[in-house]
Amino acid sequence: MFERFDKAARYAIVVAQEEARELRSSSVEMEHMLLGLLASPDDGLKQMLAERGYTAEGVREALARKRTGDPLGAEDAEALRSIGIDLDAVRESLEATFGEDALERAVPVDEPRRGRFRGPKGFPTGHIPFDRDAKKALELSLREALTRGDNHIAAGHVLLGILRAPNAATRQLLGDNDAVHTLRAAVTEYLDNAA
Numbered sequence: 001m002f003e004r005f006d007k008a009a010r011y012a013i014v015v016a017q018e019e020a021r022e023l024r025s026s027s028v029e030m031e032h033m034l035l036g037l038l039a040s041p042d043d044g045l046k047q048m049l050a051e052r053g054y055t056a057e058g059v060r061e062a063l064a065r066k067r068t069g070d071p072l073g074a075e076d077a078e079a080l081r082s083i084g085i086d087l088d089a090v091r092e093s094l095e096a097t098f099g100e101d102a103l104e105r106a107v108p109v110d111e112p113r114r115g116r117f118r119g120p121k122g123f124p125t126g127h128i129p130f131d132r133d134a135k136k137a138l139e140l141s142l143r144e145a146l147t148r149g150d151n152h153i154a155a156g157h158v159l160l161g162i163l164r165a166p167n168a169a170t171r172q173l174l175g176d177n178d179a180v181h182t183l184r185a186a187v188t189e190y191l192d193n194a195a
Helices: 007-022 030-038 043-051 056-068 074-082 087-098 132-148 155-164 168-174 177-194
Strands: none
Touching: 007 030, 007 155, 030 043, 030 056, 030 132, 030 155, 030 168, 043 155, 043 177, 056 168, 074 087, 132 155, 155 177, 168 177
16 A cells, blocks of 8 residues: 555655654554654645644644653542552552652663563664554545545545544544544645645
């Protein structure tokens, strides 16, 4: 399928893999593909997205906030409490043993984590697989191109694939249903004008 991708779409996919690696993800997800599209050499698409408030910097910051935010919310804490785990008691015990800022400090690991896609310091290296949602978006981008009668997959088609079935993280980045429908119409118009 990648042989049908034009230069900008291929570039976006390569950048998506680099973003996944940079964000220490074990798979390429839709939000990484969105970042790749926002960095793609398709200046018209980037401008159209920027006019609507979508930039690579903004998405990257939102993903970084999500990654460094509280790992457990109130619902998670309540679920743990229901099975006898009190997070406040765990925190107090850790701070009593390791110091007040124990959970805020980085603790060096003696043995680095290694796995199928992890390098010596635990970072993903080599090929990073696409998760189920990202694969679906790529398939939908092919369908979008075929439906439009285009003989290649452009970066705009990839974005249409993402917009056709956004996952929860991507929807959070793009907005509500109205925002997704508005963006979809704008991308379709952009592809019509580019043809």
